[in-house]
Amino acid sequence: MGKKILEVKDLTTKYITRFREDVYAVDHVSLSIVEGKSLGIAGESGCGKSTLALSLMGYYFPPLHYTSGDIIIDGQNISKMDPDTIRKNILGTEIAYIPQSAMNALNPTQKIIRFIEDVVHAHNPKVSKKDIYDMAKKRFEELGLPSNVLGKHAVELSGGMKQRTVIAISTILSPKVLIADEPSSALDVTSQKMVIKMLRNLMDKGYIKSMIFITHELPLLYNVTDDIMVMYAGQIVEKGTAKEMVFDPIHPYSKGLMGSIIVPEEGTRDVKLTAIPGTPPNLKKPPSGCRFAERCKYATNECKLSAVELKDFGNGRSYRCLIEVEKLREVYKNEH
Amino acid sequence: MSINNHDIRPLCLSGRGVTKVFGIGDKKTVAVDHVDFDFREGELVSIVGESGSGKTTLAKMLLGLISVTEGEIFYQGKPRDIRSRKKKKEYWKNIQAIFQDPFSSFNVFTKIDTVLLDCIHMRGGKHLPKEKKVEMMAEACSFVNLKYEEMTNKYPFELSGGQMQRLMIARIFLLKPKILLADEPTSMIDACSRATILDMLMNLRNEIGMTIIFITHDIGLAYYISDSVYIMEKGKIVESGTADEVILNSKADYTKRLISDVPKIYEEWDLSTV
Numbered sequence: 001m002g003k004k005i006l007e008v009k010d011l012t013t014k015y016i017t018r019f020r021e022d023v024y025a026v027d028h029v030s031l032s033i034v035e036g037k038s039l040g041i042a043g044e045s046g047c048g049k050s051t052l053a054l055s056l057m058g059y060y061f062p063p064l065h066y067t068s069g070d071i072i073i074d075g076q077n078i079s080k081m082d083p084d085t086i087r088k089n090i091l092g093t094e095i096a097y098i099p100q101s102a103m104n105a106l107n108p109t110q111k112i113i114r115f116i117e118d119v120v121h122a123h124n125p126k127v128s129k130k131d132i133y134d135m136a137k138k139r140f141e142e143l144g145l146p147s148n149v150l151g152k153h154a155v156e157l158s159g160g161m162k163q164r165t166v167i168a169i170s171t172i173l174s175p176k177v178l179i180a181d182e183p184s185s186a187l188d189v190t191s192q193k194m195v196i197k198m199l200r201n202l203m204d205k206g207y208i209k210s211m212i213f214i215t216h217e218l219p220l221l222y223n224v225t226d227d228i229m230v231m232y233a234g235q236i237v238e239k240g241t242a243k244e245m246v247f248d249p250i251h252p253y254s255k256g257l258m259g260s261i262i263v264p265e266e267g268t269r270d271v272k273l274t275a276i277p278g279t280p281p282n283l284k285k286p287p288s289g290c291r292f293a294e295r296c297k298y299a300t301n302e303c304k305l306s307a308v309e310l311k312d313f314g315n316g317r318s319y320r321c322l323i324e325v326e327k328l329r330e331v332y333k334n335e336h
Numbered sequence: 337m338s339i340n341n342h343d344i345r346p347l348c349l350s351g352r353g354v355t356k357v358f359g360i361g362d363k364k365t366v367a368v369d370h371v372d373f374d375f376r377e378g379e380l381v382s383i384v385g386e387s388g389s390g391k392t393t394l395a396k397m398l399l400g401l402i403s404v405t406e407g408e409i410f411y412q413g414k415p416r417d418i419r420s421r422k423k424k425k426e427y428w429k430n431i432q433a434i435f436q437d438p439f440s441s442f443n444v445f446t447k448i449d450t451v452l453l454d455c456i457h458m459r460g461g462k463h464l465p466k467e468k469k470v471e472m473m474a475e476a477c478s479f480v481n482l483k484y485e486e487m488t489n490k491y492p493f494e495l496s497g498g499q500m501q502r503l504m505i506a507r508i509f510l511l512k513p514k515i516l517l518a519d520e521p522t523s524m525i526d527a528c529s530r531a532t533i534l535d536m537l538m539n540l541r542n543e544i545g546m547t548i549i550f551i552t553h554d555i556g557l558a559y560y561i562s563d564s565v566y567i568m569e570k571g572k573i574v575e576s577g578t579a580d581e582v583i584l585n586s587k588a589d590y591t592k593r594l595i596s597d598v599p600k601i602y603e604e605w606d607l608s609t610v
Contacts, residue, residue: 044529045497045498189386189553189554190593190597191386217599218527222601223600223605246601256528262557263598263599263600263602264558264583266584268556275532
């Protein structure tokens with residue numbers, strides 16, 4: 001076991017709406033990442049993936065509010081720091097973020113090199129522009145981006161190139177943790193592969209020590225990350241290694257997610273896609289029992305009564321369901 | 337270029353040498369380059385290509401939103417005539433579209449009831465009694481797994497992306513056009529809702545016999561849903577045929593690359609090829 005780079009204990013954050021209602025988008029989430037490993041977070045729209053990403057960075061601006069829990073990055077607890085300290089000392093050097101719409105994150109009036117100067121100067125105003133240019137050029141070439149990109153404006157780049165440029169800019173200070181929030185969802189398959197290759201490259205060369213990858217595309221997660229965590233309605237419902245989660249999902253929701261995968265291989269056309277019926281619960285008034293019970297085929301009355309705890313069942317895997325692991329495996333086997 | 341002549345179903349939409357050029361002189365871009373295609377009635381066709389391959393330009397030409405620089409599009413075997421506004425409106429009764437972004441597809445000022453009522457009126461149902469109209473709207477909503485009672489008196493922006501896209505399909509169900517053009521209808525929707533949308537498109541084809549032209553960059557989706565597949569690269573169609581032919585025994589290098597770039601689960605994903 002390596003050193004723990006990021007450790008999150010019982011993190012809870014909430015949105016406060018205009019009508020003073022609390023929406024707990026991240027509800028008692030605990031996770032940890034070891035040096036050199038990556039974690040994937042999967043789940044459907046509105047399950048709290050992106051809110052979790054913002055919370056991990058300490059990016060608490062209304063309507064998002066911190067409620068409880070600890071975020072420890074390399075021994076430093078950032079959960080109670082004020083936003084100014086976080087921006088100066090944590091963002092960029094400890095933790096970096098690639099937003100969902102990175103394609104539109106670049107100001108069209110500035111050259112790419114200006115963004116890099118901004119990032120470096122925010123942390124160390126004394127570095128000369130010449131040094132920054134040399135450093136950026138070296139980094140871009142190592143990551144397989146042509147160095148003439150530095151002198152271009154954002155509009156001159158294609159979508160995939162823009163995305164890779166944003167990744168290179170946000171990791172220029174070699175952060176310890178990189179959070180990638182759906183970095184490839186808007187790209188076609190070939191550009192997506194380039195983005196993934198670049199992220200792998202960053203990890204291999206040691207520019208980033210660990211990565212959190214958020215997406216709803218499960219085949220992608222399987223190929224990119226070591227561990228996968230499935231979120232539903234603000235809670236973690238299952239955790240495990242990528243292989244275990246894809247080939248042996250236990251929670252009925254994870255099982256449903258795996259059923260929605262399409263790949264261009266023989267046999268795809270014979271299998272009918274299984275969609276999970278219904279919609280996620282309204283988090284303004286979350287159900288008192290299991291949050292997935294309304295949509296679960298195997299739910300009993302007992303499921304709707306009291307909240308379900310996350311249970312360990314060996315090898316670092318855990319799940320949130322009342323039904324026994326063996327029983328669920330049995331049921332899935334009989335369905336095939 | 338192989339075009340299947342053994343199919344006995346009548347031709348619905350076809351094109352010969354269809355070309356679109358943007359700009360003139362040095363700035364000339366050939367977006368679609370001498371493309372031939374035959375879409376038959378009741379067929380589910382996919383057009384697959386990367387961004388910038390000209391799929392959307394071809395779609396716009398099929399819809400009659402932009403002019404064709406060269407070549408001709410045939411509708412039901414006869415050259416398509418949409419020169420006058422009246423004829424264009426007549427043509428649009430037979431072809432409808434679903435676009436990528438459900439959020440910008442609806443007028444934000446009109447309620448959902450109005451959206452659906454307009455569709456009934458367009459099909460000549462203006463003089464039907466009110467109960468009949470409500471019944472038709474409820475039927476359309478239940479076709480796409482929405483509850484009509486929850487939809488009335490709401491504005492489109494109060495719905496989620498998946499619900500909006502399904503409402504779009506409910507519109508198509510009421511309008512019953514001959515051809516439906518779906519331009520990346522699932523790319524902004526997460527994987528779980530995607531299956532529902534695909535199922536509904538297949539139901540439309542099976543129940544009404546609509547011709548569906550499905551445009552996507554996801555070759556896996558195209559393989560799952562369609563009868564025949566056209567692969568586009570830089571404005572040209574590089575391969576076409578039935579889904580099994582194109583995906584399982586692909587001949588063009590471009591198709592092979594597209595397939596190998598999709599992340600797989602049952603085999604190793606080779607990152608060294610890009």
